Amino acid sequence: MILYRLRCEGEHEFEGWFPSSVSFEQQAERGLLSCPQCGAHTITRALMAPAIRRGAGDGAPMDATGDAAMGTTGTTGTG
Ligand SMILES: [Zn+2]
Numbered sequence: 001m002i003l004y005r006l007r008c009e010g011e012h013e014f015e016g017w018f019p020s021s022v023s024f025e026q027q028a029e030r031g032l033l034s035c036p037q038c039g040a041h042t043i044t045r046a047l048m049a050p051a052i053r054r055g056a057g058d059g060a061p062m063d064a065t066g067d068a069a070m071g072t073t074g075t076t077g078t079g
Pocket residue numbers: 008009010011012035036037038039040
């Protein structure tokens with residue numbers, strides 16, 4: 001499931017869960033989506049994160065800020 005931030009023609013923003021990005025597009029084209037506030041069927045996908053861009057390709061996170069776990073925890077105390 002993917003959480004999308006949606007926006008209607010009345011600039012009402014709301015969120016919706018979709019099984020995939022294709023599912024959202026299909027529902028939007030068929031007019032199945034409607035704004036919970038004004039009931040508009042012109043729903044577009046609002047920008048949610050700067051990393052998400054339209055286009056073919058696998059979603060690979062750009063940010064690679066991960067601290068490598070290089071900690072050896074060994075305690076052998078005798079005597
Ligand atoms: Zn609306």
